[in-house]
Each structure stands twice: as C-alpha cells, then as structure tokens.
Amino acid sequence: MNVFRILRVSLRALARNKMRTFLTCLGIIIGVAAVIAMVSIGAGARAAVESQFASMGTNLMFVTGNWRMMGGARTQTGQFNRLTAEDAKAIGQLPSVEAVSPSVSTRAQLIYGNNNWNTMVQGTGESYPLVRKWDIEDGAFFDESMVRGAAKVCVIGADIKKNLFEEDEDAVGKTIRISRVPFLILGVFKSKGESGGFGSRDDFVCVPYTTALNRLSRSEYLQSIDVSAVSQAKTKEAQDEITELLRIRHRIPDGGTDDFVVRNMSEVAEGAAEATGILTILLGSIASISLLVGGIGIMNIMLVSVTERIREIGIRMSIGARPRDILLQFLAEAIVLSLAGGLLGIILGIGVSKVLKYIPVFASITTMVSWSSVLLAFAFSGSVGIFFGFYPARKASKLDPIEALRYE
Template identity: 50%
Template sequence: MFRESLSIAFSALVANKLRSILTMLGIIIGVAAVIAMISIGMGVRDKVQNSIAGLGSNLIMVTPGAASSGGARQAAGSNTKLTNKDAQAIAREVAGVSQVAPSVSRQFQIVHGNQNWMTSVQGTTPEYLEVRNQNLQSGANITNQDVETRNRVAIIGSTVAENLFGEISPIGQTIRINNAPFRVVGVLESKGQSAGGSDQDDIVIVPLTTAQERLIMGISHIQMISVQAASAEVIDQVQNDITTLLRARHRLAANDDNDFTVRNLVSVMNTAAEATGTITLLLGNIAGISLLVGGIGIMNIMLVSVTERTREIGIRKALGAKYHNILMQFLIEAVVIGVAGGLIGIALGVGASYAISAVAGWNTVISWLAIVAAFAFSVFIGLFFGIYPARKAALLDPIEALRYE
C-alpha cells in the first residue's frame, strides 16, 4: 500500500504541474533563504574572528587612560602615563609573557620622488612583527641597534609600497617622512582589510626611539603596549598581573581608578562571536518564516485536492480502503511536496551562497548543519500541514463522498 500511495501521490502532483510547483515555491524559497542567510552570517563571523586573530595571537593591549565610566572624561594628562620602562617591566616581571612591543603612532605624509602617500607611521620595537602576526615579504626587520641609535630605517606595508614604488623594489630606497629621509629595509606581507574595513597594509614601521625623538618631537611616553601571552590558558592571569604591576609602578592607592586600560583579544573575539551568532540566528529565523508560509500553502492546496477528489475517496472506501490507507495517501502527497521543495531549495540556497560570494565579494560559509536542519524542517512542515487535510479526507463518509458532485 505504501508503494501504491507513493505512486498515486506522484501522479497527482504530475497531473497538476503548475499548481504543484507553486505549492512548493514557498518551501523552496524558505529553504534557500535559510541556507543563504546562515552562510552569510557565518561568513561574517569567520571574517571578524580571522581579522581579530590576525592582530596577534593571545594578544593583550595596554593603553593609557582609564576606561570612561558614566560618561566621565579621562583626567587631563592621563594619556601620557605609559612609558617604555613600563613595557620593559612587564617583559621582565610578569610570568607567562612571551613578547612585549611598545608603540607610538601618528599620520604622516610619505614622499618618494614625485609620489606621496598619507599613512600611519608606527614607532615600535623588533618584537612588534611577531606580537602582531606580521610577516616580511622581503627585506629585514628593524633591530634593537636601530632602536638604540635612533636609526632612520623603515618597514613599509604593501599598500604604501604599491603607491610609492609601483613595480620597483622598495628595498634600499629612500623615503621622506615629515621631511626626514628614511631607508626602506623591509616590505610586509599583505594582510588585507580588517573587520572594520581599514587597510592593514597601509602602514609604515620605524624604530620606537626614532619616532619619539625625531618624528613626534621628543615625547617620552608611549601610546600602546602590545603584549603576547605564552598561551590562551594564561592570558587572564597575565592580564591581572599586568594590572597589578602597573598600579604599583604608577603608585595608585587602593581606591584610585586605573590610569591605564588593559584588554585582551580573547574577550573581544568572544564578544564578536556572540554578536555575529545573534545576527546569524536572526537572519535564519527571518528566512524560516517563509517556510511557515510554504506550509500554509501546502495545507491550502491539500484541502483543495481533498475537495476535488471526494468521489475518488468515496470509491476507495467503498472498495475496502481503511482510515489509515486514505490518511497515508494524502500525508505522503504532502511529504513529497516538502521533500521535493527541500531538495530544490538546498540546490538553490547553496548556489545563491556561492553567487553572493563571487558577485558581491562577501565571505560565505556553507553550513551542513543548516542544510540538514532546513531540509528536515521542510519535511516536517509538509507532514505537519498535511495532517489536517489528510485526516479530513480519511474521515469522509463514503456514502456522502459518492454523492458528491
């Protein structure tokens, strides 16, 4: 009987091709939308996480100034509280620290020949590249001797290299930063855009002391200390130890607020993952509404089918068909619509995800869990919304059904 019911279901769908396609359209669009929306949401999540991870593994950032509280502004002069000696103390006294890189930065116009480019100049130490997951494409890193002697040497990002030098190798060339000559000793590998859309390759790196004393007019403070913890397991402890050390070095009383801020990228990444996960769930739920609409369409068309085939049902009952035979026949028809619509929707959703990635340049991630869940839901929708019409058909009085015109 199951095979016969399945054959009758397919025959009924084929006999009304346009109606069947229109009925499945809600399921097709719903499944495709769920898969496409979740793939976009997961793509955004992966891009944000990769971008944050690209800033540095197990990274802790120490910046001057207390975090704002209740809209209160930072105290005057609080942005000058961190010094290179603080960075050296962290490297020397805090257990679990792998590398420490103090830095200052400012926008400068970079000139080479008749080409010029406005970019961020980062004054730092040789550890910066390792702490911030930066690799050299060519040339060499700055050295501790460059920092000690305030050498005018520079490492440039690929965006700066392309705009100033084009196809020419920048290594050994001279650029002018704030009218001071600097020799290019290295070019960084491209890292692309960050999650915020900024160009991570638009940067120039020079020795910390050179930036402090020759570019930014004799400052002694630093604007950030980038700390790399030895592992993710000790990052919270390292963050607490840094806070304790800096409070002691800055002679802060127990009731005084910190005049610095310590953040770690693990917490930032977790917050970003939570936010993008919520967005993905919201997109999936919005797309899932169309599946419910498709289910209502299935119920509607099955009720029409029951009405059209009332005499057929009466004849089948008169010939001995039981309640469960009629119920099974119409349930199978509803499930077939759900299965067919789900399969077509999967193909359309996966294709749409690849098309969005290729045309719009968005990062998309196909989730097999989303595909299975969307397909299972489409089958459930077909079954759920087919129960009432199937039960109505199975409960028809055969005598009244045979009289139906």
C-alpha cells in the first residue's frame, strides 16, 4: 500500500466517527494552541524589553557599586558603595566619554493641590536628557548651576503630568511637593510609553542629584553613574578607561577586586533577555504538558478504537491485509488526528495571541508569534501522534484473524 492509499483508508475510518475524531483532536488543539500562545507571550516580553533598551541608546553605560563586595572582611577597606560626585566628574573628563549623569533614586509622595501620587524620584545631573536620549516635551531641563546649588526644581514624566494636573493645565512653572518639600516644575518629559509588562516608563520625576542627596535620600554616595560614550564603537574603550580611572581613585591595589561595575547597555539587555528567555521556557513547558495530555488522549481513544474495531480488523485481515497494513492504518489514523489537531491548534494559538491585547486584563501584554514555535509545536504534535499511536496500532496488527472475526 502506498501512502495515499493508507491515508485514504485512515481518513475514511475517521470520517465514520466525526464527533469522536473532533474530541480527540481537541486535546491536541488545546495543547498546541497553548504552546504557541504562551511562547508568543514570552517572545513578546523579550521583544518589548529589547526595544526598550534600544530606545535608551546603545552607547549608554552604567557604573554601579559592586554589590558582591558587601559584607565580609572587605567592608573595612571601603564602604560597599562609594561612588561619589567627584568620581562622576572625573569620568566626565575622559576622552571617550560624551556625558555623565550621577544617579540617586528613591520613592516619594508627590502632592499637587488635592492630588497625591507616589512615584520614583530620580536624582540626576544636568546631562540626563543627553545621556538617556530623552527629550523634553515642554519647558526645559535644569542646568549645571541649579545642580551645583541643589535647587528645588524638577522635571516630571508624562504620567505625572497626566495624574496630577488637569488635561489642559500647564504644569511648567507650578510648584509641587515632593516629600513635603516644594519643588518648581521646569519641564515635562516626552512620553516613552509602556515597556511590555514592566509598567510605564513615564512614571517618574527628575530632580538635581545634589538636591536628592541632601533633601530626599540623605546620603553622600551615588547609587550609580550613567555614562554615554561618544559613539557605540567607543563603549568598550570607555569601559576600560572608566575601570582604570576608578581603580586609581578608589585606591584598589593590583590584583584587588573592583568595588564597582561598569556595564554597557548590551550587557544589561542580555541580562534582561535571559530573564525573559527563562519566562518563555517556563510558559512553554507548562503548555507542553497539555500537549502531552492531548497525546495520552489520542492513545486512549486509539486503544478504545482498536477494541471496538476488532471485527473490522479481522475482516481486513481475512481479505488480505497484512499485519503491517493494519499497523500503518492505525498509526496513520493517530498521526492524522494529531496533525489535524496541530494545524487547528496553530490557527487557534495565533488567533489567541492576536486577540489577547483587546482583552482588558491582558492589555499590557505584548505577544509575538514566532515561526519557530509554530514549527516546533507542529512537529511535536506529529511525534506525539507517532509515539502514542504506535502501541495501539501494534496491538491491532498482532490480532489473530480468526479470533478477530469471531469477536462480538
């Protein structure tokens, strides 16, 4: 028998019991759809994270304290996080560095009139818009003299404007209270929007880092320093220069461990991508379990089907079907079931991925159907058919024609 003949025989047998065929497929349909939808959520999160990092600029670097230096005997030689404004200034002098912005952040309560808002307060230098590639929509950013003088001025994110002010109200020139201290609003940032499941990026307020240190966090050390290299090609060079400079400034002996870390954007992006990758694997494997359950469903139905059709098998054998023909017929039925289920599952899975964002609860989730996941799910459902179809098919082919013909 050739492939088409086997297929024809199998399709006829499946068509004889349409409802059961559909229900058996359903297990695979749901399994495949779940795999595709889940993986698309994971891939969507990954893409969102990547685009977010890309929008921050590829020549951006961060200098942070080395948290692994915390604790242990080493704390006596240096506090765990001793990046200072002088460090930042010195980095700014380096040839491959374009601009620096010291950074301190804390959460604080914002009050304007009767409105309250809890948000992130970011203490930065005057070069923040340049370093972070973030434009001002309205008004202006604070300048160097304001930073030096620890002025009580701020620039607010688009969300803050939306939440504290009336729609047509001009925020620039107004005074808001940040942790009960009045600040003059100098400007409003351009909106950057959602960041794919990680909340809005526009929900923050910028103040001079000097003001943040004095009034809000009451510390003398910076949490990090944002640095932009003159170009993306120069980031590696800048990283080396910063490392060398800070080792000298922090008096770290040769062979001593750095008490700071310089990361460029692509390293940070990799870390985030790894996290979303784990998310994808997790979601995908949970969904795969349902595909497995679907496969067991196929085996179950095929076993029932073999028992129910013992007589048919006997008839086929008596008129000349070889054991192999019977095996192939039942195997083909299982494979047709699972591939049909796989195909419908792919359609359903893609549909779910596309429709998800119109459902309010899932509105913030971005999905991205990856063709590799579609291919994988389809191949997997095919193998499920072969794997779970083989045992019943073998059982059918081993039947004794006389017993089978006599079976009631």
